Every structure is written in structure tokens, then in C-alpha cells.
Amino acid sequence: MKFDEMKSDEEKIDKRIKRRRRQFRLSTGDIIFNILNYTFFGLFTFICFLPFYYIFINTISDNELANAGLITLLPKGIHLENYFALRNVNNFGTAVVVTVARTVIGTLLMVIASAFCGYLVTKKEMWGRKFWYRFLIITMYFNAGLIPWYLNMSMLGLTDNFLGYIIPGIVAPFNIILVKTYIESIPAELEESASMDGAGYLTRFRIIVFPLCKPILATVAIFGALGHWNSFIDSMILMGNKPQLQTLQYVLYIYLNRANNLASMMKQGGVLSEDMIADALSGRTIKFTVAMVSIIPIICVYPFLSRYFQKGIMIGAVKG
Incomplete structure (x- = not known):
């Protein structure tokens, strides 16, 4: 059975x-x-x-073949001399340190400020909440211009100063809007239960809200890191008297312009030294090497944050 x-x-x-x-x-x-x-x-x-x-x-291919455009699918005459040659660029080492420090510190402070400001403007009991939020948004549409910005930075003592890279980018209105929208999607009951247990705003933000905001904060971090890593205009304008504070992108920009100028002089029949001729002949590979050095760090970091980026940007786009 x-x-x-x-x-x-x-x-x-x-x-x-x-x-x-x-x-x-x-x-x-x-x-x-x-x-x-x-x-x-x-x-x-x-x-x-x-x-x-x-x-x-x-x-990584032979420079003569690369400059002639003969490298298509596979490298030929493999070498790494182009990357090692960047060590001879003036202030290259200090530029790398400055850029990494700027990216890490600036992104960290911007993420913290965006998270906290975004949390504040979600609270209806905040004094003048609508005014401050609208005032924040207005700054996205109105800009005084480059010269007033430089004069303002000069009066604040942020020229030839590393803080000139950090302070202006701490408060980013667009990032605050993204964080605010994301926080509004979090169930209010979580904060209410903590409030009933006597938790204040800072405690609720630190224990409940901040850990739940990882996706949108990763999105904000990517935006901030890209902006800091790729920026060179502020370095060109603010750090003219202190080459040791110039960023990697600006140093590479100067190096690239030098190679282009030497190539132009060579075409015009100018008298060049052997080193100058070598730089002029390798202008194409210099461009490619500079491009790779600029994008490799971002390519290495992005895969670790991509899943948070996708989730954060989708949720942050649900509301305005």
C-alpha cells in the first residue's frame, strides 16, 4: 500500500x-x-x-607604425615606453598625487553634503524649507560668469590653494535633488519608529537613512569623481603661480599642446633638437597615451559602482 x-x-x-x-x-x-x-x-x-x-x-605598438596609421587590429612591436615617457613630464608625480587627493577628498565631502542636505529638505518642519530648496535650484540656472567667479575665488583666498578644488564643489544642487528624491521613496514608517524610540534627526540620518541611500550615493560619487578627475579649467585659472598644485589633466594638456606645437614647427621647417624631433614624431601616440592615462582609473572604478549607479539613477528619476 x-x-x-x-x-x-x-x-x-x-x-x-x-x-x-x-x-x-x-x-x-x-x-x-x-x-x-x-x-x-x-x-x-x-x-x-x-x-x-x-x-x-x-x-603599446611601434611609434612609427602607429603614427603612420598602420596599427588596426593587433599591436606590432609591443613596448611600454610611451607610458614610461610620461614620467619625464614636468610635475607629473605631484600632479597625480594632487588629482587623486582632490578626487577622493572632494568626492567624499560632496557625497556627505549631498546626503545630509537632501535629507534636510525632505523635512516639512525645516524652517524656510521651500525657500532654501528653491534658492538651491536657482543656482543651477543662473551663473555670474567666469570673471566674477575668479574674482570671488581670489577674494576668498582660494587661488593657489588646494582648497580651491574642494570647497566650490561640496554643495552640488543636482546631486541634492537626486538624493532628496531617493529619500522620499524610503518608507516614512522607518523613521517614525525610530523617532518614537527617542532618536533625533542626526541619529535617524546616521542609522537609518544613510545606509539605505547607498545606490543613490554611489551615483553621486560617480558624478563627483568624474568631475574632479577630468577637471582642468579650474587648475589652469586658479593655480597659475603654483605648478605643484596643478592637476594631472592640466599637466597632460600642456604636454599634449607641446607635442602639437613641435609638430607644427617641424612642418614649417623650424630648427629642433633631437628630443624635440622625437616628441614631434610621436605626437599621435602621445595623444593616445594621454587619453588612456586619463580614462583608465575611471574604467577600473566604474564596474564596482555600476550596479548601484543603475539602481540609483532609475529611482532618482521617478520623482522631480
Whole structure:
């Protein structure tokens, strides 16, 4: 009797498995759609990856072949001299340190400020909340211009000062809007329960809100890190008297301009030294090497934050 019951149970299980297999069996249309979908996104990924690959193989290939445009799919005469040559750029080492310090410190302070300010403007009991929030948004649309900005920075003592990189970017209105929108999507009951237990605003922000904001804060961190890493205009304007405070992007910009100027002089028949001629001939590879040095750190960091970035930017776009 027990054997028959066990057999019937096994038959029922087999029927359920077969039924589920039939339910999840892909139709011909689904198979065609998946093939087209994977093919399209595979080609799209390849198209996005190809420029980086092309630039990289030109930087590690023979400079004469690269300058002649003969490097297409595979590197030839592989070497790393172009990257080692960047060590000879004036203030290259200090520029790397300044840029990394600026990116880390500036991004960290901006994330903290964006999180806290975004949390504050979600509180209806905040004094003058609507005024301060609208005042914050207005700064996104109105700008005094470059010269008033420089005069203001000069009067504040932020020229030839490392803090000139950090202080102006701490409060970012767009990031505050993203954080505010994200915090409004968090159930209010979480804060209410903590408030009933006697937790104040800072405690609720530190224990409840801040940990739940990781996706949007990762998004803000990516925006901030990209802005700090790629910026060179402020370095060119503010740090003219202190080359040791210039950023990597500005130093590479000067180096690239030097190579282009030497190439122009060479075409015009100017008298150049051997070192100058070498720089002029390797102008194309210099451009590619500078590009790779500029983007490699961001490419290395972005994959670790991409999943938070996707979630944060989608939720932050639900409300305005």
C-alpha cells in the first residue's frame, strides 16, 4: 500500500515537472527575439569597446607604425615606453598625487553634503524649507560668469590653494535633488519608529537613512569623481603661480599642446633638437597615451559602482 502511494506521489511530481517545462518552453518567436536581442547588444558592446582597444594597441605598438596609421587590429612591436615617457613630464608625480587627493577628498565631502542636505529638505518642519530648496535650484540656472567667479575665488583666498578644488564643489544642487528624491521613496514608517524610540534627526540620518541611500550615493560619487578627475579649467585659472598644485589633466594638456606645437614647427621647417624631433614624431601616440592615462582609473572604478549607479539613477528619476 505504501509502495503504491509513493508511486502515485512520484507520478504527480513528474506531471508537475512536465507541466512546468511546458509552461517555460520558449516559443519560436521567443527564440528569434533572444537571438536578435543578444546579437544587437553584443554588437553594441563591441562598438563601445572598439575605440578603447584601438587607442590602447596604438600606445603599446611601434611609434612609427602607429603614427603612420598602420596599427588596426593587433599591436606590432609591443613596448611600454610611451607610458614610461610620461614620467619625464614636468610635475607629473605631484600632479597625480594632487588629482587623486582632490578626487577622493572632494568626492567624499560632496557625497556627505549631498546626503545630509537632501535629507534636510525632505523635512516639512525645516524652517524656510521651500525657500532654501528653491534658492538651491536657482543656482543651477543662473551663473555670474567666469570673471566674477575668479574674482570671488581670489577674494576668498582660494587661488593657489588646494582648497580651491574642494570647497566650490561640496554643495552640488543636482546631486541634492537626486538624493532628496531617493529619500522620499524610503518608507516614512522607518523613521517614525525610530523617532518614537527617542532618536533625533542626526541619529535617524546616521542609522537609518544613510545606509539605505547607498545606490543613490554611489551615483553621486560617480558624478563627483568624474568631475574632479577630468577637471582642468579650474587648475589652469586658479593655480597659475603654483605648478605643484596643478592637476594631472592640466599637466597632460600642456604636454599634449607641446607635442602639437613641435609638430607644427617641424612642418614649417623650424630648427629642433633631437628630443624635440622625437616628441614631434610621436605626437599621435602621445595623444593616445594621454587619453588612456586619463580614462583608465575611471574604467577600473566604474564596474564596482555600476550596479548601484543603475539602481540609483532609475529611482532618482521617478520623482522631480
